[in-house]
Amino acid sequence: MTTPAVPYGTPDAPRIAVRGEAHIEVDPEIGRIGITVASRGKDRRSALEDLTRRNATALDLVKSYGDAVERLETGAFSVRPELTKHGRGERVRTYQGTVHLTAELTDFTALGELATRLADLELTRVDGPWWDLRPASPAHRRAREQAVHEAVQRAREYAEALGTSLAALVEIADIGAEDGGHRPMAAGRMRSMAFAEAAEDTVAALDLEPQRQHVYAEVNARFTMRPPQL
Numbered sequence: 391m392t393t394p395a396v397p398y399g400t401p402d403a404p405r406i407a408v409r410g411e412a413h414i415e416v417d418p419e420i421g422r423i424g425i426t427v428a429s430r431g432k433d434r435r436s437a438l439e440d441l442t443r444r445n446a447t448a449l450d451l452v453k454s455y456g457d458a459v460e461r462l463e464t465g466a467f468s469v470r471p472e473l474t475k476h477g478r479g480e481r482v483r484t485y486q487g488t489v490h491l492t493a494e495l496t497d498f499t500a501l502g503e504l505a506t507r508l509a510d511l512e513l514t515r516v517d518g519p520w521w522d523l524r525p526a527s528p529a530h531r532r533a534r535e536q537a538v539h540e541a542v543q544r545a546r547e548y549a550e551a552l553g554t555s556l557a558a559l560v561e562i563a564d565i566g567a568e569d570g571g572h573r574p575m576a577a578g579r580m581r582s583m584a585f586a587e588a589a590e591d592t593v594a595a596l597d598l599e600p601q602r603q604h605v606y607a608e609v610n611a612r613f614t615m616r617p618p619q620l
Contacts, residue, residue, distance in 0.1 A: 399614060401617060402617060403614045403617075404614065404615050404617060404618070405612055405614055405615075406549060406614075407610065407611070407612045408541050408548070408611055409541065409544075409565075409610055409611075410536075410537040410538055410539070410542070410611060411537055412534070412536035412537040412540060412607045412608075413604065413605070413606050414529060414532060414536065414605050416523070416527075417600060417603070418521035418522060418600045418602075418603050419522070419523050419527055420521070420524065421494070421495050421496075421518070421520070421522075421598070421600065422492065422493070422519060422521075422522065423492070423493050423495075423501065423504075423505055423508075423518035423519050423520075424490065424517040424518055425448055425491040425492070425493065425515070426488060426489070426491075426514070426516075426517070427441065427444045427445050427448050427491070427513065428441070428444075428486065428487065428488050428513040428514070429441035429444060429486070429487040429488075429513060430484055430486050430487075431484065431485050432484060433485060434469060436485075437469055437484075437485035437486065438469050438487060440487070441469065441488070441489060444512055444513065448514060449462070449491070451508060451511070452493050452508075455497075455500050458495050458496060458500040458501075459494070459495055460494045460496050461492070461493070461494040462491065462492070462493050463492045463493075464489065464490070465492060466488070466489075467489045467490075468487065469485060469486070469487040470485070471485050471486075472484050498598055498600050501519060501598060502595050502596040502597055502598040503595040505518070505596055505598075506594070506595045506596045507595075519598060521600055521601045521603060523603050529605045532605075533605045533606060533607035534564075534609070537608055541611040542556075545613045545615075549613075549615045549616075549618075552615070553619060554615050554618040554619075555615065556614070556615050556616075557614045557616050558614050559611065559612075559613055560612040560613060560614055561610075561612040562611045562612075563610045564609055565608040565609060
């Protein structure tokens with residue numbers, strides 16, 4: 391029969407339970423923008439053809455930035471009729487089409503220029519940017535290491551306050567393992583450039599200031615210590 395674990399240790403092996411916490415600020419590694427390309431026509435074919443052409447133009451522009459673009463994805467696509475508000479029957483007034491794209495860039499100077507040029511295209515909207523770290527960013531490891539070191543230091547101070555020292559590590563547990571110990575902060579925003587028609591002159595590139603990212607880590611740790619002389 392297995393003997394249940396003693397949660398609070400024994401007089402010969404007292405336990406110390408502590409929490410280690412870390413909070414670091416780092417520069418973002420990627421910037422993400424959302425792109426919505428739209429079209430409108432009196433019939434479905436013209437709306438679809440215009441949407442296809444504008445989508446290709448937007449894709450080609452994003453791809454022209456080469457290695458600065460880490461990811462380019464197409465999301466929702468739709469072509470839908472818009473009915474007249476008055477009159478009897480189902481009369482189609484016009485057709486509307488939209489395509490949603492997402493682009494992630496690692497070069498933030500290029501990101502500002504790209505966002506400006508995209509917003510200058512026909513019936514194209516740009517939202518963002520949203521700043522983030524890669525899932526495997528070294529910043530996450532640094533935060534976890536600092537949390538562990540802080541837990542050990544805190545436990546050592548408790549033991550020293552009793553005139554003794556740590557003996558062994560019993561357990562270490564990651565808090566918030568379901569979210570990887572990373573608490574996402576509110577994303578940085580820039581102006582949403584809604585469906586602007588192309589201008590005759592080239593628009594100056596938008597100057598972006600990347601938002602610092604906050605990385606958190608927390609651990610619970612339990613140690614045994616040598617019996618103090620009380």
